[in-house]
Amino acid sequence: MKTSHLLLYILSVSTTAIISCNSSKNNTSDKTGMAYNQKTNGGFEVNTRFRRGPGPGLMEIEGGVFVMGGSAINVPGQELGNYNHKRETTVSSFYMDETEVSNTNWLEYLNWIRNTYPGDQEYYYNELPDTLVWRQPLSYNEPYVDNYLRHPAYQDYPVVGVTWEQAQRYCAWRTDRVNELLLREQGFMTSFKDLNGGANSNTTAPVNPGAKEPFNTDLYLNGQIDDRGKRAKKDLNPGSAANTAGNAGTGKDAPTRNVRLEDGVIKQPYRLPTEAEWEYAALGLIGNTQYENIGENKIYPWNGLGLSSAKKKTRGLILANFKRTKGDYMGVGGSLNDKGGVTVSVRSYTPNDFGLYNMAGNVSEWVADVYRTGTFEAADAFNPYRGNYYLDKKMLDPTSGKLDKDKYGRPILQAAIGGKKQTWAQKQAAANAPAVVDSLRGNTSYADQRGYRDRENELYGEITLVNNKSRVYKGGSWQDQALWLNPAMRRFMQQDESTADIGFRCAMTMLGAPEISTAGKTEFKQRSSPKFNPKRM
Template identity: 75%
Template sequence: MKKTYLFPFASLLIIASLASCSKSGKSDKTGLAYNKQEYGGFQVNNKFKRGPGPGLVEIEGGVFVMSGSAINVPGEELSNYNHKRETTVSSFYMDETEVSNTNWLEYLYWIRSNFPTDYEYYYNELPDTLVWRRPLSYNEPYVDNYLRHPAYQDYPVVGVTWEQASRYCEWRTDRVNELLLRDRGYMTSFKDKNNPAGTATAGAATASTSPKEPFNTVLYQNNQYDDKGKRAMKDLSPGATATAAPGTTGAATKPTRNVRLEDGILKQPYRLPTEAEWEYAALGLIGNTEYENISENKIYPWNGLGLSSAKKKTRGLILANFKRTKGDYMGVGGSLNDKGGLTVPVRSYLPNDFGLYNMAGNVNEWVADVYRSKTFEAADAFNPYRGNFYQDKKMADASTGKLEVDKYNHAVMTPAVSARKQTWAEKQAAAAKTGQPAVDSLGNPLATNTYADQRGYRDKASELYGETTLITDKSRVYKGGSWDDQAIWLNPATRRFLQQDESTADIGFRCAMTMLGASEIRSFGKPQFKPKTQKAFNSRSR
């Protein structure tokens, strides 16, 4: 039985309304009122509504068998698949489509606009268009045109390394959060910020007073970006002082502050999906699920064993962009089948049951994980991932909490010094011995960085690179199959690897985002336990 994963929009409004009404404006443990200056000014968002950032769709997580869609063919290389294991993935958000050439050109344009003389920065983010060159093919037109010509503007960007894709995710996070803050009035609007000095609207910062450094989410949350808009958050703490509105000489207004994480307004960072998330999303088994029963498994992001449509109007059309045989890239002239000699637009073919396009074919996609052939024999069963490298934000001034920044206005990160929260004494000892590792309560030095996946400990792959293996700590997984692959690679369980600083003409990417809060995305119409309403506390009656 096939179910479409769609729900009426009205139900979302009802759920959001019920969720917001169910939360009290008082502490259930102290009785003190929230959001009241006279009670201390502790602020709580009672009307939080979560939702995806631009371009993302909701993926409700759950249990599935990692590599459960693998096809065991006699004589086939088994390392193409993961070790089969029951795995649970948290709910998350994922890009509806692959990142396109236009999306990447927007990134390049922003770099050129904000750092016009930093040619190295711009050059480092240019995709390698030379990936189209092959000794015995005439692909030179794609070298010159594929990235920039409008004929390919909606096609997936290729020639990007894993490292470039990760940096794009960071950049996208800051642009999305800046847009939210400026459009909602928490910061100066783009219109007022970009107006010539002296023409900004009343009560808004002028171009000369607004910070000139590019917006950075981490630094903004650390109060290192001072730009308050006309609807800036009220600061209810008793010690807060009122100041005049930026760019004005009028009377002082009520105290304001930057948006905090606790306000629930800023989006979580965009990032590359983990391998488990990507495979789970590609399968889209939710469309075949009812009451925890999966009626039909899949070997592709669509149902059935075939590669072509069975519907009357599209019968026989290939369902993804791939290479049918070693020399057949798009079918016969006059009746093209998948209609793509190379890549195709990112919204081609039908989306899977999560609403994701091209989760098989078109381009392979980078995922976050470091590659090891047997990762999932030992990986955690909940949100498995290999590649953790823990870092801390580097402090510039411990007395003020100010973070150190680089020339691009990013917080400087350093390897984590401890796998646990240090005591205050340990932190002071580490600060007193600059360059020396912190020590624990017994005087033993703490590790300078922490790995959760045993890289550099039991794994000796890097030491044997070039002798018995081509795998290192920089080998990253990519999945999905491409325009240059045959059907075997369209199975979501398949996996390959490439060094994170290398790129090809058949690897692109899409972003993901962590979903916070309840795992269930839509509870409307589903059985629920209803908790009793808490009795209100009245301090005057005691």
């Protein structure tokens, strides 16, 4: 990474929150002149001090244009489906995990399930990784079957034996735990200390006060979890139930409300990265870019054609965990080349120019996309993705707006009805005639041409292993040779299957301006809106 970009990156990371560009800095509408955040003026609230920042574990990835599949190496005899067709693509800025999800991270998830649902053995069992993936007919791997997930010797190693579906559920669980932590620690909800009877503890609370289900972000935002902490938001709406009750207090006794999405406190959902996001982040071309000029392309997440370090202090050290030859997994005793026989710690080697570890080797990683060989011949040039399956939260009561939920306190999702907003009459008809609506569901849910327009059989003629549950994984692993370390390489596996060499990391959407930092950059000056004084008209 060039020095100027390194300083810029450190500055952007150290400033964990970024002030949003807001035209309403004066707490007054520039179109009506009405004041914001005033109980006596309608109570319309606008957060004019919103500060953006990543959730725990995430690094900021400034998006931009790159050539999808541009790092691919054409090898004679290589199958067409092993790499992406070269195509110029733009990826929005986003956040990505600094490291792969580790065994300790997954055990935290399992511990929460056991504490929250102690009698639900099925839930716990379904989220257990398949440790039998280590078994091979002609290999002695039984120690990994028994120890890899739980023994402290492997606590910082990447979790394996997890399916794409399990990874998706982990992302949803992580979203709720992070948002609950933010709300409780900032006093918007009852603090962990108070929940635990005054004990000095900040462990995740399994159950909300007066409720049977744990915290869920969607249900909280929908008002179905009512928990107000000591620093709960003041309710400025004069028409709210609390303010019209006749006994609404002032100051500390003033009515309060739940945090809303508009307050900027709630984090976006953790999710699997798209294939385009993953490939863009793995290349880390930002380190080779100055004034929109890429000085040097890459075929790995690091510069150069070699697989070992060229720096004086680390010269000769292997830069990733992979298999050098068909039988060489770790090198010669006394001078091990990559320091690992199977996986290694998620913080091994050096991070790439985005600060991400092990974007080549160690374990391959699940991404969100459905696999097709020709996806990027036809996909959109902006944020390309194949896998859209639009879902709506099922309504329990259309009058109150309450969402239906499952036995774990999570909103029930159902296939979207159509591609545009319904009229009020259609919405009421849907609520009153669910059987009719259900017959229409699914007609427009697949929005990425899966189905009759999709050439599902293009790999092997009329018979293929590729289907709508085939998911892409990227990055190469401890079992792969160097060819697979190239970020453009891609393979697929069924979303309900797992192996000993596939793990994952999470991503998160970045909202607002795509630029991470404006430090040291020339900017256009913005002038304030002309002031309006209704008393002097």
